[in-house]
Amino acid sequence: MKIVISGAGEVGKHLAKLLSNEGQDIIIMDEEQSKLECLESYNLLPQLGNPSSFKTMKKVGVDGADLYIAVTPSETRNVVSCSMAKHLGAKRTVARIDNYEYLNTNNRDYFAKIGVDHLVYPEYLAAKEIITALQHSWVRNWFELFDGELIVVGVKVRENARLVGMPLKELYTLSNYMHISAIRRKNETIIPRGEDKVEANDIVYIASTQEFVGNIIDLCGKKKVDVKKVMVMGGSRIAVQLAKMSSDKYKIKIIESDFVKAQELAVSLPECTIVNADGRDIDILKNEGIDDCDAFVTLTDSSETNILGCLTAKEYGIRKTIAEVENIQLITEAESLNIGTALNKKLLASSRIFQILLDNDSTNAKCLALVDAEVAEMVVKEGSKVTREDVKDLDLPREITIAGLVRDGHGMLVHGDTRLQAGDHVVIFCLSGSIRKAERLFNKK
């Protein structure tokens, strides 16, 4: 598939690398030579030029593009260039925007008319992610697949969890409502087999269904915390978005160090308490009642401040901490430092665009990427290899596991004696780079 990306910023670069590794034809354009230089050694085509000029667009061949992605810093420019690209013949367009209003369903027709098919608003995605994390405060990651028919959670387990130390074989005889699909231990991801055990401090990825997911909480030694009070450090756009979307559910207190900004926030968000102070000052946090907060969210511009803020809050016994970490390199560090959830606007935006892209291509819908593993949704084809035997006799490669499936609209988990049928939608976990292997299993006649 030919994909043109305009804007070689963080999101653009991340997407370009990701899609190029997936085997797509990528052309990325930007006005600044320096931004393109670091992309020279990747298997893609960087092009120098103004992304909103007809000349550049024709030069890069937008007319034959299957997807045009505008992710420059400027919203108007993104919208305009998408409209131009559509006019020139791009099949589908995606624009990154900064305005919540645009996402309103009433306005969709207008954007479709001017040639912008999809809008991506990273702050909105981030706010949504925070709300999910607050709702399911006992997990690190919460993914709903196939409209919530299957649920995958990532949980960090401690010594007190019942599933620690038990071989998975035995575990499944006790409880067949879950499937441990992947284990992240220190810096590697393991696809576990029957003999493997979960150790303390592992992050385990468990697949389950809506009705049984509650049972997992106890097994993992977690308690469901009903989040009521949320303290937010930093009044960024995500904070505003979060407050607008969830101030009816939670009591939100925003700590903003900039006086003018704090005043503006107070005007625009009357339901929230706004405090003008430095969120790193422990006395102030105590005075503002950090002790009886249920969750602490750090959303300042500095990733380091956010991580440190969350660590401080952890010390005060806050169960759920969420930090915005914009430096991609710092995310793994943050995860190992016990930050509950690390949030990254760029990754969110790029995985959203990834999904849009894959809606096109229904044979292989990759939905999310963990650090070095991938979760993919696939459709079992008529006569493919996997339909011939029970799962336990399939002799799957070590780096692939089938977590669950959706048959006739109902989610179910996969065990050794499950037999896959053509038309099943399955969720597979695989280590990075083996997605092609998995594809072959499900497609080959």
Added chain:
Amino acid sequence: MIRWAKINYLFVIRMLGWLLLIEAVFMLFPLIPCAIYHEPAAMRSMLYSILATAGTGVLFSLVKPKKQEIYRREGYLLTALVWIVFTLFGMLPYLFSGSLNTVADAFFETMSGFTTTGSTVMTNVESVPKGILFWRALTQWFGGMGIVVFTIAIHPALNVSGGLQIFNAEVTGITHDKLLPRISQTAKGLWLVYIVLSAAMTLLLWAGPMNLFDSLCQMMTAISTGGFSTKNTSIAYWNSYYTDIIIIIFMFLGGVNFSLLFSVSVGKPKSLLKNDTFRYYTAFTLTMCAICIAIVSIAGLYDNWADRIIKPAFICVSGITSTGFGLVDFQKWGPLGICMLFIMMYFGACGGSTAGGLKVDRMVFLFRNIKNEFYRLLHPNTITTVTVNSRVLTSEISAKIVVFIAIFTASVIIIGMILTATGVPVIDAMFSSLSALSNIGFGSGVTYSSYITLPSICKWALSYGMLIGRLEIFTVIILFTRRFWVQ
């Protein structure tokens, strides 16, 4: 303790296996002329070579690397090794058929083939079986566009970022234009241009006095700017202006950047005129032709005016594009003529073509840079930039170019000195050394018609020169640095 760099050797070996299989496939083609011209001995030697190459290839390709990723180190190592391993197996037909007797000779001849140099150690080409001659021409055609570039075009395992490293290590020129988003598409595009040009040239030559076999062989060595001929007197054998002119045109095209030819062929003819390198290349070729025509005319050589124009023009284009086809004895032009050839061989044609030498790109850069340096002597605070092909070259690239020119020139002198030490006259030694490094194939004096009389050590030194010349120095020399192997 030395910490060795982590190199994915298994992947390199596996890829070498694949490449050897490709070489074995190429070795099948000479069987056709063997069969047509009834040469059972040559056919047998080709078959043995195919067996040895394919056998080793299969053996190597059975190696299972743990990881599929390759980085810069593997890229350089693979590219350099491929050229050496290809030469080792490519020389088997000469040895098995008895056309050449010593390993030094056969290695020299094959390296001269793959690197499109065209220097030969054969003394009587016409007595060599047709099948072997076909293989000799085929090595040049294959080496011209690049062994690895061909593999990238067809092998999916290299269609990744690592493949790009290999592509950059093999394709000549300062910077490498990506034509299309994926590296395999770029490689396919380049090969397509190459194949179309080859087909056109074969038909045009066949229309003249050549038969099909000779047309194919001369085509393969002309378009790749190699210069092996199937006749002892080279192109002069046919004694036809038509043939001369066709070969001049295609040698010239072989010296143009293939990415540029690709852009022209997809309907952007204007890019040809906008390209600095192409304009300089054309201007340089025309100037050199004019000077040599003048030298010949003043000296009163040759009988008629057509000869006085076409013959020097042929030699000039043959020299600039690093082909090395002979038509007339340029040694009769006198010292000034030889001097002009030195300049032409040093400069070479465009980067990204099949030609050798320093490349016009670097020369354009050098002259513009020199101009800037003098300007800055008067205006020291001015910030100057060097633009080639409407692309500003950063100071890092500039530094790399200067280093390249320095090492290239030093290598010419060192290899020349080795030759001199064995008793070759200085002028001949330097000429042969430059001829090897620039992948030309001309010889002078003792090496004029054949390199057979040189001692083995000279042949090994010249083979090395051809390799570093073809891979543009860095790819090979980096393997001799400590940093490459130690972390």
